Amino acid sequence: MKEPHIFAHRGGMGNCIENTIPCFKNAVKIGVSIETDLQLTKDNKLICYHDHHIKRDSEWYDIKKLTLVELKNIKFKDNREIPTTIEVFNALENYANDLRYSCDIRDIKTGLKIIDIATDFDILDKIEITERNHNVLLKLREYNKKIKLVHTLTDSVSSINDNIVDVEILKDLKIEAINIQSWRANIKNLKQVIDFGFKCYVWGVNSKSRMKKVLKLTYNGEGVSGIYTDYPDILVKLCKEIST
Numbered sequence: 034m035k036e037p038h039i040f041a042h043r044g045g046m047g048n049c050i051e052n053t054i055p056c057f058k059n060a061v062k063i064g065v066s067i068e069t070d071l072q073l074t075k076d077n078k079l080i081c082y083h084d085h086h087i088k089r090d091s092e093w094y095d096i097k098k099l100t101l102v103e104l105k106n107i108k109f110k111d112n113r114e115i116p117t118t119i120e121v122f123n124a125l126e127n128y129a130n131d132l133r134y135s136c137d138i139r140d141i142k143t144g145l146k147i148i149d150i151a152t153d154f155d156i157l158d159k160i161e162i163t164e165r166n167h168n169v170l171l172k173l174r175e176y177n178k179k180i181k182l183v184h185t186l187t188d189s190v191s192s193i194n195d196n197i198v199d200v201e202i203l204k205d206l207k208i209e210a211i212n213i214q215s216w217r218a219n220i221k222n223l224k225q226v227i228d229f230g231f232k233c234y235v236w237g238v239n240s241k242s243r244m245k246k247v248l249k250l251t252y253n254g255e256g257v258s259g260i261y262t263d264y265p266d267i268l269v270k271l272c273k274e275i276s277t
Contacts, residue, residue, distance in 0.1 A: 034254060036272050037247075039065040040135045040261045043083060047239065047263035050113045052081045054124045061125060065265040066133040071118065071143050076100040079118045079146045085139070118147060122154050135161045135183070135261070144173045148180055163212055167202060174206045183234060185212040193217075193225040200229050210234045210258060215243050224252045234259035244271050 044056030044067060057067050070083040078101040087094040087107060096104065104115060116124075125132065134156075138144045144162055151157045161181040164170050170182055190197055190213070198211065210232035213222060218235045226233040238247050238260050247257055248271060262268050 034251060034256050035258075036276065037257045038133065038259045039265050039268055039272075040068040040133070040259060041065050041265040042068050042236070042261045042263050044069065045263060045265045048266065050111050052083060052115070053113050054116050054121060057121060057125060058128075060265055061128040061132055063265050063269055064129070065269065066131075066135065067125075068135040068137065068261050069121075070137045070139075071147055072096055072139040073143055073146060074099055074101045074104055077146070079143065079150060080104070080115050081118060081121060082115050118150055122150070122156065126154075133159050133161060135163055135259075137163050138169075141169050141172045144169065145176055148173070148177050152177075161209065167199070167206075170206050170208070178207075181209045182206060183210045183212050184208050185236070186214070186217075188214055190214075191217060193222045198225075198229060204230065212236055212259075212261075215239075215247065218247050218250060218257065220250060220252060223250050223257065227252055227255055232258035234261070236261035238262045238268070239264060241267060241271070244268050245275075248272065248275055 041060035043051035044053065045060045049056035049059055052069055060067055069081045071079055071081060073079055074096060075098055082096065085096055089107060136147055147160065151160045157179060161183050162173060163183040163185045165185050165187055170184065173180060173182060184203055208231060211226045212234040215235055215237040223233050235247050235257050238244055239262055247260060250256055260268065
């Protein structure tokens with residue numbers, strides 16, 4: 034059975050400062066790919082940062098209302114520097130050819146922007162956009178026929194079935210995989226996702242016990258295809274242990 038592709042959630046936030054270039058570099062040195070959160074600044078610069086707002090002392094800043102320069106001038110307690118996607122791609126251009134980027138987007142404009150930037154860098158085949166909303170996925174597919182799209186199910190979904198997943202719509206959109214939360218990862222749901230004709234991704238796989246459980250899931254010789262974790266170093270070691 035093929036080992037799952039490992040994505041370091043926010044670069045592997047259990048080991049370093051999330052969504053920063055040093056954290057991303059640490060992930061690729063471990064031998065895994067990157068998950069990151071994308072959003073646009075006021076001046077249309079695409080950055081890697083999760084929260085929509087930043088609080089410093091008693092003041093709140095809305096990222097979409099800040100220019101990139103204004104954002105870079107904010108001092109963080111952990112001294113992080115918020116990178117643009119262009120800075121990240123430049124920093125990682127010499128790393129492994131199998132490096133992939135899983136991108137969690139804020140809105141349609143963000144999705145369109147990452148497609149354009151990845152096209153300019155000639156790495157569109159390394160980009161996967163994850164999204165819950167069918168309408169957003171539709172707009173992205175209409176914009177680009179080649180971009181890899183992953184449908185993330187909402188947190189409230191416990192059992193996957195025809196009422197939860199509109200298979201025909203997802204197939205029309207050429208969705209690569211269905212992404213489910215870690216505590217929903219069981220043989221029943223894996224079977225359903227595979228029977229629907231999609232790969233199964235699992236996010237939020239952070240404890241060692243959960244990692245072992247997800248890695249051991251198998252149906253018709255197929256297992257989970259992608260795993261998102263805060264601790265990619267631990268997951269890589271477990272994969273090696275299980276495969277030997």
